[in-house]
Amino acid sequence: MIDAHIHADTRPYEDFEKMVIAGVNTAIACAHDPLRMTTADVVLDHFHRLMNNDTKRAAANGLKLYLALGIHPRSISTDFERILDELPGILQEESVVAIGEIGLETTSEKEIDIFKMQLQLAEDLKERVVVHTPRNNKSEVTQTTKSIILENIDPSRVIIDHVDFNIVEELIDHDFMLGLTVQPQKMTPQDAINLLEEYGCKKFILDSDISSSPSDPLSVPKTVHRMRLNGFKEKDIQRVSQENAISFFNINP
Numbered sequence: 001m002i003d004a005h006i007h008a009d010t011r012p013y014e015d016f017e018k019m020v021i022a023g024v025n026t027a028i029a030c031a032h033d034p035l036r037m038t039t040a041d042v043v044l045d046h047f048h049r050l051m052n053n054d055t056k057r058a059a060a061n062g063l064k065l066y067l068a069l070g071i072h073p074r075s076i077s078t079d080f081e082r083i084l085d086e087l088p089g090i091l092q093e094e095s096v097v098a099i100g101e102i103g104l105e106t107t108s109e110k111e112i113d114i115f116k117m118q119l120q121l122a123e124d125l126k127e128r129v130v131v132h133t134p135r136n137n138k139s140e141v142t143q144t145t146k147s148i149i150l151e152n153i154d155p156s157r158v159i160i161d162h163v164d165f166n167i168v169e170e171l172i173d174h175d176f177m178l179g180l181t182v183q184p185q186k187m188t189p190q191d192a193i194n195l196l197e198e199y200g201c202k203k204f205i206l207d208s209d210i211s212s213s214p215s216d217p218l219s220v221p222k223t224v225h226r227m228r229l230n231g232f233k234e235k236d237i238q239r240v241s242q243e244n245a246i247s248f249f250n251i252n253p
Contacts, residue, residue, distance in 0.1 A: 100130025
């Protein structure tokens with residue numbers, strides 16, 4: 001299995017062992033806001049830790065870690081231009097497979113401007129993008145997020161994450177890949193199954209978003225287990241727990 005969205009820097013070494021024992025052999029770790037991201041140096045040090053520390057911590061437990069790096073809407077520094085200047089070089093690193101997670105939290109003017117800049121960079125470089133959707137005002141923010149994406153990048157290179165029943169209708173008819181975050185306070189395994197039963201498995205990828213919030217490093221295998229108990233076909237289970245992620249991120253798990 002592949003866990004398509006985690007925050008490896010917030011999790012203990014032992015969580016990676018648990019994931020591998022349960023059958024998760026690959027994960028995508030996304031940049032976020034673990035500190036007060038006051039300057040570009042802090043953000044770039046965050047990237048450095050993911051590239052040079054957390055990939056090794058995961059590998060020591062048999063977990064292959066790929067990265068999505070970018071300016072999270074909650075980690076906009078005053079000198080964010082430096083990060084944008086550095087990103088093309090960072091994206092050349094073998095472990096970095098996308099810009100992310102990026103997006104909108106409050107739809108402020110600065111958030112929108114930086115989101116557009118990163119989407120345009122991804123379009124120019126033909127890179128993939130992991131897009132955040134917030135807990136608060138989710139439907140309204142997602143409508144703005146969707147419009148900006150469609151204006152700035154080929155939607156087939158975008159995964160919109162933390163999708164639930166509140167926003168799936170807004171997104172399902174477009175070429176986005178859609179992330180289902182099975183995490184306490186966001187979505188239970190049964191919630192994910194209900195959504196997959198209604199909308200099918202073609203466009204969805206499972207993830208845990210394990211972070212400093214209440215999290216479960218085993219949420220992807222638990223959801224897969226529950227899918228089997230609910231009679232899902234094995235090909236559909238493989239699609240949402242591995243194949244869609246391999247195809248979207250173009251990775252070798």
